[in-house]
Amino acid sequence: MKRTTHINPTWCPGCGNFGILGAIKQALDKLNLEPHQFTTVYDVGCSGNMADFIYSYGFHGLHGRTLPVAAGIKLGNHKLPVIAIIGDGGCFGEGLSHFISLARGNHDILVLTHDNYLYSLTTGQMSPTSKKGTKTPSTPEGSIEETFNPLASSILNHATFVARGFAGDIPHLANLIEQGLNHKGFAFLDILQPCITYNKDMPYNWYRKNIYDLKEKNHDPKDKAAALNKALETDKLPIGVFLQKQKPAFHEQISNFSDTPLANHDISNIDLTNIL
Amino acid sequence: MNSIMTAFNWKIAGAAGEGIKKSGLIFAKTCFKHGLNVQGYTEYPSLIRGGHNTFQIHASSEEITSPLYSLNVLVDIHGQANEIHKNELTKDTIILADNLPLSDLVKKAGGIPKMKNMAALGASAFLLGLSLDLLNKTLAEIFVKKGEEIITSNQKVAKAGFDYAQTNFKDKAHQPIKINPEIKNKIFITGNQAISYGAIAGGMKLFIAYPMTPATSILHTLAAKAKQANIAVRHAEDEIGTINMAIGAGFAGVRSMVATSGGGFSLMTEGLGLSGITETPLVIVNAMRPGPASGMPTWSSQGDLLYAIHASQDEFPRIIITPGDPQECFQLSKLAQNLAEKYQLPVIILTDKYLGESYFTINKPELKHQNQRFGFADTKNLNNEKPFKRYLDTNTGISPRTIPGQSGGVHLANSYEHDKLGYATEEKEERVKQVNKRTKKTAQILKDPDFISPILYGPETADQTIISWGSNKSVILEALKQLKNTNFIHFPIVWPFPADKFLQLTKSAKKLFTLECNSTGQLNQLIRQQTGLKIDNQILKYDGRPFFPYEIIKELS
Numbered sequence: 001m002k003r004t005t006h007i008n009p010t011w012c013p014g015c016g017n018f019g020i021l022g023a024i025k026q027a028l029d030k031l032n033l034e035p036h037q038f039t040t041v042y043d044v045g046c047s048g049n050m051a052d053f054i055y056s057y058g059f060h061g062l063h064g065r066t067l068p069v070a071a072g073i074k075l076g077n078h079k080l081p082v083i084a085i086i087g088d089g090g091c092f093g094e095g096l097s098h099f100i101s102l103a104r105g106n107h108d109i110l111v112l113t114h115d116n117y118l119y120s121l122t123t124g125q126m127s128p129t130s131k132k133g134t135k136t137p138s139t140p141e142g143s144i145e146e147t148f149n150p151l152a153s154s155i156l157n158h159a160t161f162v163a164r165g166f167a168g169d170i171p172h173l174a175n176l177i178e179q180g181l182n183h184k185g186f187a188f189l190d191i192l193q194p195c196i197t198y199n200k201d202m203p204y205n206w207y208r209k210n211i212y213d214l215k216e217k218n219h220d221p222k223d224k225a226a227a228l229n230k231a232l233e234t235d236k237l238p239i240g241v242f243l244q245k246q247k248p249a250f251h252e253q254i255s256n257f258s259d260t261p262l263a264n265h266d267i268s269n270i271d272l273t274n275i276l
Numbered sequence: 277m278n279s280i281m282t283a284f285n286w287k288i289a290g291a292a293g294e295g296i297k298k299s300g301l302i303f304a305k306t307c308f309k310h311g312l313n314v315q316g317y318t319e320y321p322s323l324i325r326g327g328h329n330t331f332q333i334h335a336s337s338e339e340i341t342s343p344l345y346s347l348n349v350l351v352d353i354h355g356q357a358n359e360i361h362k363n364e365l366t367k368d369t370i371i372l373a374d375n376l377p378l379s380d381l382v383k384k385a386g387g388i389p390k391m392k393n394m395a396a397l398g399a400s401a402f403l404l405g406l407s408l409d410l411l412n413k414t415l416a417e418i419f420v421k422k423g424e425e426i427i428t429s430n431q432k433v434a435k436a437g438f439d440y441a442q443t444n445f446k447d448k449a450h451q452p453i454k455i456n457p458e459i460k461n462k463i464f465i466t467g468n469q470a471i472s473y474g475a476i477a478g479g480m481k482l483f484i485a486y487p488m489t490p491a492t493s494i495l496h497t498l499a500a501k502a503k504q505a506n507i508a509v510r511h512a513e514d515e516i517g518t519i520n521m522a523i524g525a526g527f528a529g530v531r532s533m534v535a536t537s538g539g540g541f542s543l544m545t546e547g548l549g550l551s552g553i554t555e556t557p558l559v560i561v562n563a564m565r566p567g568p569a570s571g572m573p574t575w576s577s578q579g580d581l582l583y584a585i586h587a588s589q590d591e592f593p594r595i596i597i598t599p600g601d602p603q604e605c606f607q608l609s610k611l612a613q614n615l616a617e618k619y620q621l622p623v624i625i626l627t628d629k630y631l632g633e634s635y636f637t638i639n640k641p642e643l644k645h646q647n648q649r650f651g652f653a654d655t656k657n658l659n660n661e662k663p664f665k666r667y668l669d670t671n672t673g674i675s676p677r678t679i680p681g682q683s684g685g686v687h688l689a690n691s692y693e694h695d696k697l698g699y700a701t702e703e704k705e706e707r708v709k710q711v712n713k714r715t716k717k718t719a720q721i722l723k724d725p726d727f728i729s730p731i732l733y734g735p736e737t738a739d740q741t742i743i744s745w746g747s748n749k750s751v752i753l754e755a756l757k758q759l760k761n762t763n764f765i766h767f768p769i770v771w772p773f774p775a776d777k778f779l780q781l782t783k784s785a786k787k788l789f790t791l792e793c794n795s796t797g798q799l800n801q802l803i804r805q806q807t808g809l810k811i812d813n814q815i816l817k818y819d820g821r822p823f824f825p826y827e828i829i830k831e832l833s
Contacts, residue, residue: 002661007699036660039680041524044691051688052699055663057680058688059527060700061520062550068517072524072532073680075482075508080681098520101513256503263529263679265506267479270645274504275473276463 002035003028007052016167016193017047020114023165024054024083026174031181033081041070043086043095046121047114047193050085064094071107071250077261078108078251081181088115092128092148103159103186108249110180110187113150114167116195117202124198136198151231154188155224155243161187162227162243166211167194168204172239179241185249192237207237214240281450283336284404285344288396289361290353293325298418299393300331303400304635305414307335308464310406311455315750316635317343319821322489322573328360337454341601341636341750345824349403351396353378370403370448372396376440385436387429394430398437403445405452408438463640467631467747470602470638471561472497474609475533476505477645480559482525482532484510484518486540489573490629491563494535515540519547519560526556527689529652529679531613535561538580539570545587548622552592554689555667555675555714557616557623559609564628566820575820576629578746578793582802584624585771593673593717595623596771600749603638604768605631610645611726618650618724619717620674626770628793630822631747651677655684663687663697669709673716718772727769729777734763740832741785743811745770745799748791748823755828762832770799773806782809789813789832793822 003025011017028038035056042048044063051060061069070084091099091113102109118136119125125138128148135142154162161183165173173191180187192211194204219230219240227243251257258265286303290296297318304316312335321327334344347364350357352373358365365371376399378392387394394415401411412431419427441449472494475483485495495511502509512518515536522532536544541562551558562584566577584596595615599605605627612623653676655664666687668675675696678685688698693710695701721727733753738761742752745767752764765781767774782788788811790800795818804810815831817823 005663005699034660034683035686036681036683039528049700051690055661055686057686058698059524059554060688060690060692061523062546062691065516065520065547065550068512068520069524069527072482072484072521072526073528074524075510075521076525076528076530076532077679077681097513098517101517251508254508256506257508258506261528261681262481262508262525263681265481267481267531267647267649270477270479270647272473272477272641272643272645275476275501276641276643 001029002055004053005055009053010049011046012197014196015046016116016195017050017114019167019170020112020173020191020193021050021053023170023173023177026170027177027181030174030178038081038083039073040083040085041066041073043090045087045090047085047087064090065098066090067095067098067102067109067111070109071102074108075251075262077263079261082109083181084109084111086111086113088113088117088129088150089119089127092150100153100157103154103157103188105250106158106160106185106247108185108251110177111189112177113188113190114193115150115190116193116199118195118198120195120198149231150190151242152228155228155231159188159243160185160245160247161241163188163241164190164192164237164239166192166207166239168207176241183244185247192239211237211239214238214242281453282338283334283340284348284453285332285334285346286349286400286404287330287332287347287361287364288351288353288393289328289330289357291325292320292323292327292329294329294353295390295393296329296353297331299397300333302414302418303397304333305418305464306401306406306411307333308459308637309410309414310453311459312337312453313340313456313459313637314464314635315340315343315637317630318633320574328356335453337456340754342754342825343634343822345826349400351400353393353396372399376437381436381440382433385432387433391430391433394433395437395440398434399441399445402438402441403449405450408435461640462637464635464637465602466493466633466635467599467602467605467627468493468563468633469497470605471609471625471627472501473641474606475559475613476501476507477606477641478531478610478613479647480507480531480533480613482508482522482530483534484512484522484532485535486512486515486518488537488540490565490632491535491537491561493633494561515543516547519544520550522558523547523551523554523556526551526558527554531557531617533559533561535563537563537565538567541580541587549588549590549592550691551622552588552594552714553691553693555620556689557620559612559616559623559625561625561627563632564626566818572820574629576793576822577818577820578628579818580626581745581770581794581798584626592714593619593621593721594771595619595621595721595769597623597625598746598767598770599625599627599631600746600766600768601631601638602636606641608768614647614650614726615721619721620651620677621717626746628747631750636750653678653685655682658684660684660686665696666698667694667696667710667713669696669713672720673713674720721772722774727774729774730781731766731768732763732781733766737784738763738786740787740789741765741782742789742791742832743799743803744791748793751823751825752791752828755825758829759832767799770802773802775806778803779807779809787813789815791815791823791828793817
């Protein structure tokens with residue numbers, strides 16, 4: 001099935017985004033989703049440039065504002081899977097309020113955060129996930145803020161699917177994306193993404209040495225407290241599914257929300273007799 | 277007993293938390309039930325307790341459109357209104373204050389202290405020749421959710437006030453005002469309600485907002501009617517989330533609307549541009565209040581006209597709709613839904629606190645509404661492996677669109693400048709082509725048969741002509757009743773600027789005046805920019821209050 005456009009990716013050779021794109025394609029193939037049967041929404045950043053490369057209905061939005069667009073598309077047509085592609089800067093910096101709020105509402109979207117610990121499209125400034133003390137062009141003396149914890153924040157704010165993957169392990173990541181797409185509700189997948197150009201301290205090998213699979217530790221994704229504990233680990237980074245809960249999605253909780261997508265409602269005749 | 281009146285002007289004033297607005301609304305509905313045209317205007321500070329709140333009612337057997345200044349009756353609940361409103365009093369104004377022992381009446385009627393306003397309403401009803409039965413009926417309706425006991429005790433207090441007035445103020449009482457037989461075809465409605473119902477009539481299926489005075493009652497109205505109207509309503513995390521979510525739904529094919537005031541509109545500005553460049557239909561209501569920044573939240577202004585026309589970086593077509601009364605709020609809110617979809621662009625409805633939150637008596641809108649869908653491409657014969665030309669250049673600038681889920685329509689909507697497929701481009705030819713394509717829509721909009729050109733009210737030729745936009749219409753029409761040799765040009769749609777139609781109307785005009793609620797004459801500037809016509813006479817008001825008819829009459833007499 002056609003998965004990519006005629007445009008070649010413009011990422012740096014070796015960029016983690018290649019691995020993520022590969023994993024997305026694998027998951028879509030596995031689920032046999034045709035290009036018109038889902039929508040992908042992109043933030044502004046290196047990750048968002050994927051908008052020109054994936055062949056599907058897509059919306060390339062504003063920096064930090066991708067998640068509300070994605071949730072709006074879902075409300076407009078709840079039959080279609082919606083994937084949001086966003087970086088750590090857009091998701092946890094500019095657009096944090098949307099991330100928290102849409103998680104709390106259990107909006108049925110899959111959020112793929114390409115987390116490279118930096119703002120790379122703007123040439124490598126610190127991001128909310130940068131370790132305190134990180135020296136970047138905007139923080140030459142080292143960053144002052146403590147690191148934002150995306151996984152713990154999403155767990156505390158009622159996301160119903162929380163996972164972490166690694167751009168360097170495509171089959172594992174593809175499986176997480178597939179699970180996220182199958183999940184009904186707010187699915188958050190934080191993806192460890194090496195930025196080989198600006199984040200020289202965290203190349204592929206650094207990640208390989210510092211990650212481990214939650215499956216090895218018999219973690220139970222139904223156990224919220226255990227998931228939170230795992231999310232608080234920062235010396236070694238667990239990957240896999242931290243948490244999965246079954247709860248009605250936002251649109252399923254709107255009373256009278258019909259099975260027919262809003263986009264397909266017939267508006268040719270509207271009667272206000274019961275309204276005025 | 278006094279002679280028969282055709283109209284009266286009544287005001288109740290007290291502190292926030294004393295139920296002033298509710299009491300005013302009860303009395304307004306009673307007047308409406310009596311068979312009068314009613315206009316209700318409320319002033320209140322941005323707080324929940326204390327301060328000074330008012331609700332005033334202009335009621336008449338004739339058509340009326342705006343509040344009046346001088347009062348026939350002032351109900352002073354907290355003993356300060358007499359002083360605050362001294363300029364609104366005439367030698368004939370009846371003041372209900374210490375002369376009406378509210379607390380005693382409540383006690384005797386077995387009510388609780390917060391029912392004291394009901395005694396004042398009872399007394400007012402007697403003085404203005406309204407029946408106690410009608411007041412009781414209104415009370416039963418307003419308190420229906422609170423139960424029989426609350427209704428009955430409020431009614432008892434109202435009767436105590438009515439009886440007290442009958443005994444003590446008999447000489448001041450008026451005979452009942454003549455009933456307007458057409459009232460049964462009318463409704464009593466605010467501008468914000470009319471916008472809400474108009475949007476439903478226009479096929480809006482999703483409404484999103486973050487509360488902001490004076491737009492909040494649109495959110496309340498639509499949330500309350502969501503089930504019956506079969507629409508979705510979301511109170512979002514902030515105005516940025518609000519507009520982006522509405523754009524997402526618009527992209528998916530849903531007619532969507534958001535509502536806010538200036539501060540929230542400022543936050544939405546980047547999203548406004550997103551709707552512009554992605555050509556996603558969207559309706560935004562900006563209910564104006566004085567600013568900048570937090571300004572005067574609960575007051576009225578028309579300071580955002582030029583801002584709405586220019587908001588967001590760079591250039592793209594948009595439509596600015598400026599209804600003058602609830603009738604137009606309804607009609608133009610429906611039209612906004614259709615124009616947004618037809619031209620694939622943002623439509624901004626500019627109202628203000630006065631129009632949005634005041635109550636008006638208008639002809640009942642049509643109940644059955646037809647809507648046509650615009651611009652959706654039939655793609656069943658197209659290859660699903662080939663991207664759809666979503667931004668194809670056309671004669672009108674409007675490109676056929678497809679929505680997610682539709683085979684053969686796969687494309688990218690892009691906040692970056694893009695080619696006809698939607699993919700990002702920085703090539704100069706593509707850039708110019710897309711800018712030109714979008715810009716072409718402006719000329720099309722002005723030619724649209726549904727576009728509403730400036731409207732002339734009053735005699736075709738007159739010595740003086742008032743030019744205005746938005747809510748001033750309602751006040752100017754009231755003033756015209758007393759102004760000789762004066763007519764009025766109203767702009768229901770200000771942008772794109774209908775220069776030709778406007779100049780046709782002013783061709784034979786003698787002396788022109790612009791009238792606006794801002795300090796720099798924004799429509800006046802716009803007219804000069806768009807037509808070269810320089811209008812030297814400006815009537816401006818920017819104290820947070822709407823014009824009152826007497827002010828316009830004074831300026832033009």
